[in-house]
Amino acid sequence: MNDPFEGLTSQIFDNKHVLEEDYDPETILEREAEIEAYRNALKDVLFGRSPSNIFIYGKTGVGKTAVTRYMMDALQYQVEKRDEADRLHVLFHNCNNDSAYGTLRAFINTLRSDDAPTFPKKGLSTSDALEEFYSLLDEISGTFLLVLDEIDHLAKVNSLLYEIPRARSNGHLDQAKIGVIGISNNYRFRDSLSPKVKGTLMEKELSFSPYDADELRTILSHRAEKAFVEDAYVQSAIALCAAKAAQDTGSARQALDLLSTGGDIAEDNGDDTVTDDHILAAETRVQRGRVRNKIRDQTPHAQLILEAIAQLEESQETPVRSKTIQSTYEQVATYWGTDPLSSLRSVQDHLSELKMLGFLSRTERNDGRAGGAYYEYELAMDADAVFTARKEIEEESTT
The missing domain is CATH 3.40.50.300 (P-loop containing nucleotide triphosphate hydrolases)
Known part of the structure; x- marks a missing residue:
């Protein structure tokens, strides 16, 4: 069998580590x-x-x-x-x-x-x-x-x-x-x-505070000079990464991920220059990864609550009140061998934080004297992304 890696070269990157999360820059910009x-x-x-x-x-x-x-x-x-x-x-x-x-x-x-x-x-x-x-x-x-x-x-x-x-x-x-x-x-x-x-x-x-587009462009330009070989990217691709990240989260990490992934796509395609088209293709790939990473960053109980709401979403029961979420969450926690939180207030605190972090949408309802005011929740992301992330997390915990 021929060596599948024989002759493989990197024609785009000079020092890809400069674009990675664990890189410590010598100079802090912006x-x-x-x-x-x-x-x-x-x-x-x-x-x-x-x-x-x-x-x-x-x-x-x-x-x-x-x-x-x-x-x-x-x-x-x-x-x-x-x-x-x-x-x-x-x-x-x-x-x-x-x-x-x-x-x-x-x-x-x-x-x-x-x-x-x-x-x-x-x-x-x-x-x-x-x-x-x-x-x-x-x-x-x-x-x-x-x-x-x-x-x-x-x-x-x-x-x-x-x-x-x-x-x-x-x-x-x-x-x-x-x-x-x-x-x-x-x-x-x-x-x-x-x-x-x-x-x-x-x-x-x-x-x-989050970075704006100009600040992100400065950071990306500085990193790109070290990360890529000469003439391996166009300036409009840098500007597009900065604009996309600024409109979404204002995160330098997201902007760097877009640029790095755009470089990967260009390299995979045999192209010698990162263009706007590569960045647009990278956006979809990075978005999926960001959802998984955001879920991983949450506490175990917050993750289980997200999985419960994803189940309710899949069965078309959302938007839903916190009491119903608590009941499904308890079933999910038990399934994964975790003792659930004992109080509705604890679940509601997690729901408020997940809403603040952008995982959930919340709508206030008022049924008047009969039912009073209350909140209903639904996912602000794709339920499949939650299921995929949770499955990966649980599989990793058992290895």
């Missing part, structure tokens, strides 16, 4: 105001003071994590040049579908020496994990910044955000200083925190 606000929030670290707690808000793909990594690198560089600054340790953790205990365990295992045993997954409490965590911080000493990406997906987040900011004042830390940087796509995340946590945090808030 975020000057956010960088300035971040700088002011972090400056105490340079003078050996306790760091502020900082919360970053904004939609997916608007530069929150990229700017944070950029600022952490710049801060580390400055700290190393200043005698008055303590040694800086930055710990990153993605909280998606994690718990307070799991997050602490990840930090502990990062801080422990290579020859030390790993902190156990089970058998100990969150209090035990906090005790070990504080011990390690004081042993290492210096300033610690805990970057919690997707913090709104962290289970039992109140316990972590109540304890850690008070660690020094409560006598748990003597040598170390600590600050929390939370990154969230949910602008209402703070509202979900308990009053005592809000009083403890005293955080500084930074908001990242």
